[in-house]
Amino acid sequence: xxxxxxxxxxxxxxxxxxxxxxxxxxxxxxxxxxxxxxxxxxxxxxxxxxxxxxxxxxxxxxxxxxxxxxxxxxxxxxxxxxxxxxxxxxxxxxxxxxxxxxxxxxxxxxxxxxxxxxxxxxxxxxxxxxxxxxxxxxxxxxxxxxxxxxxxxxxxxxxxxxxxxxxxxxxxxxxxxxxxxxxxxxxxxxxxxxxxxxxxxxxxxxxxxxxxxxxxxxxxxxxxx
Amino acid sequence: xxxxxxxxxxxxxxxxxxxxxxxxxxxxxxxxxxxxxxxxxxxxxxxxxxxxxxxxxxxxxxxxxxxxxxxxxxxxxxxxxxxxxxxxxxxxxxxxxxxxxxxxx
Numbered sequence: 001x002x003x004x005x006x007x008x009x010x011x012x013x014x015x016x017x018x019x020x021x022x023x024x025x026x027x028x029x030x031x032x033x034x035x036x037x038x039x040x041x042x043x044x045x046x047x048x049x050x051x052x053x054x055x056x057x058x059x060x061x062x063x064x065x066x067x068x069x070x071x072x073x074x075x076x077x078x079x080x081x082x083x084x085x086x087x088x089x090x091x092x093x094x095x096x097x098x099x100x101x102x103x104x105x106x107x108x109x110x111x112x113x114x115x116x117x118x119x120x121x122x123x124x125x126x127x128x129x130x131x132x133x134x135x136x137x138x139x140x141x142x143x144x145x146x147x148x149x150x151x152x153x154x155x156x157x158x159x160x161x162x163x164x165x166x167x168x169x170x171x172x173x174x175x176x177x178x179x180x181x182x183x184x185x186x187x188x189x190x191x192x193x194x195x196x197x198x199x200x201x202x203x204x205x206x207x208x209x210x211x212x213x214x215x216x217x218x219x220x221x222x223x224x225x
Numbered sequence: 226x227x228x229x230x231x232x233x234x235x236x237x238x239x240x241x242x243x244x245x246x247x248x249x250x251x252x253x254x255x256x257x258x259x260x261x262x263x264x265x266x267x268x269x270x271x272x273x274x275x276x277x278x279x280x281x282x283x284x285x286x287x288x289x290x291x292x293x294x295x296x297x298x299x300x301x302x303x304x305x306x307x308x309x310x311x312x313x314x315x316x317x318x319x320x321x322x323x324x325x326x327x328x329x330x
Contacts, residue, residue, distance in 0.1 A: 040229075049239075087267055173275055
């Protein structure tokens with residue numbers, strides 16, 4: 001591993017660094033205020049490694065939700081990750097020993113960064129893809145630890161800094177829109193997304209929207225064959 | 226129930242979901258349908274993730290989603306002109322933080 005690769009990967013992941021550190025801190029503070037300790041943070045941030053699920057899990061534990069309902073909710077909240085892997089099967093077949101880690105670490109943000117590198121040749125190496133995944137994972141753990149250990153004494157008002165991740169997604173969308181000639185997938189996502197949000201509400205719209213979009217894209221591809 | 230056992234089980238399901246597509250098509254032979262969807266699906270998912278990020282705005286009550294609207298517009302415009310990822314994200318985030326901390330209180 002050489003320094004230029006690490007430097008490239010670090011610069012690529014700065015937006016995720018901002019987002020993950022501050023969301024991680026928020027998570028750590030929640031862990032403490034819910035009566036758990038640093039082992040809870042370490043275990044969930046390192047092996048569960050799924051932001052919204054980690055927040056939801058604390059809420060479920062507080063409400064004494066049954067195990068089966070927690071597990072079913074996990075299926076619903078995290079099923080979207082299946083669709084991420086689906087588009088990376090070929091790219092990830094080029095990994096050997098690191099492949100399990102690459103599959104494990106596919107969060108929303110890591111997936112977004114890896115997609116954004118697809119057409120950039122000097123960035124699309126296995127080393128950089130691995131470093132991007134690994135750094136993001138470390139940021140998330142670090143944020144959680146900071147929040148758990150010293151969250152209640154931090155003096156800064158960082159409200160809104162997690163917008164960095166929204167901005168990252170927006171910038172990637174702009175890049176994709178400029179690169180791709182075919183804008184049908186973009187508009188499919190836009191219209192289906194907004195319609196599902198209005199009909200199903202903020203808590204349940206994402207997975208149905210992904211599934212419906214996949215169906216529409218498949219039907220359209222079949223038509224063009 | 227011990228919360229650590231719950232974390233382990235939830236992690237197991239999450240990891241299973243992330244591994245599933247790779248296990249289903251591990252011989253590397255992708256059906257045409259999946260191969261084609263691999264080209265178009267990322268753009269769809271990315272715009273869905275943007276909507277997911279701003280899902281909690283309410284356009285009918287104060288602040289009408291204006292901070293998000295303004296900050297997202299800034300990211301789009303700066304990115305169209307400069308195409309510099311970090312610059313777009315930095316300016317968008319600063320704008321958003323300023324708006325929700327000082328303007329739309």
